[in-house]
Amino acid sequence: xxxxxxxxxxxxxxxxxxxxxxxxxxxxxxxxxxxxxxxxxxxxxxxxxxxxxxxxxxxxxxxxxxxxxxxxxxxxxxxxxxxxxxxxxxxxxxxxxx
Amino acid sequence: xxxxxxxxxxxxxxxxxxxxxxxxxxxxxxxxxxxxxxxxxxxxxxxxxxxxxxxxxxxxxxxxxxxxxxxxxxxxxxxxxxxxxxxxxxxxxxxxxx
Numbered sequence: 001x002x003x004x005x006x007x008x009x010x011x012x013x014x015x016x017x018x019x020x021x022x023x024x025x026x027x028x029x030x031x032x033x034x035x036x037x038x039x040x041x042x043x044x045x046x047x048x049x050x051x052x053x054x055x056x057x058x059x060x061x062x063x064x065x066x067x068x069x070x071x072x073x074x075x076x077x078x079x080x081x082x083x084x085x086x087x088x089x090x091x092x093x094x095x096x097x098x
Numbered sequence: 099x100x101x102x103x104x105x106x107x108x109x110x111x112x113x114x115x116x117x118x119x120x121x122x123x124x125x126x127x128x129x130x131x132x133x134x135x136x137x138x139x140x141x142x143x144x145x146x147x148x149x150x151x152x153x154x155x156x157x158x159x160x161x162x163x164x165x166x167x168x169x170x171x172x173x174x175x176x177x178x179x180x181x182x183x184x185x186x187x188x189x190x191x192x193x194x195x196x
Contacts, residue, residue: 008151019137034132035128
């Protein structure tokens, strides 16, 4: 029973953690973060640091692993959002055309 | 001690849950979801349903409240992403200009 519950938590943690990956990849590929609210990754990062503390105090492995990974992903997303702004990543080669 | 830990969990849950709100609001206001990867809300929703089950089994209030609210927000985001597509919401009045 306890193993099953931990299993559910681990799968849940894996999914919610991995959820950040396609967003990070898409933002990196397109060079655009216009439609992303910066408050989402900012609030998620702060919240997940607290979840991490919560998980450490409760010694809850799914919470610890899930949040440590997500924090890294959302930190990357914040950096890209700030750097790309509303105009997107500066296209070095494409710019020569116009 | 137990109250403090539950408190940390509740604040963490509130922050990670509320994180979805500015994104939902921004997507609704701008009518654009181009830069959002649909896999993010999809994976988050599936994962959070499992977190909800995990929270219910463990009778963990922060996990239950946080995930129930987030699931609703990300479901809304999925609907908007699908409806807006890459072109954004059709601007009915603005379209008359050209």
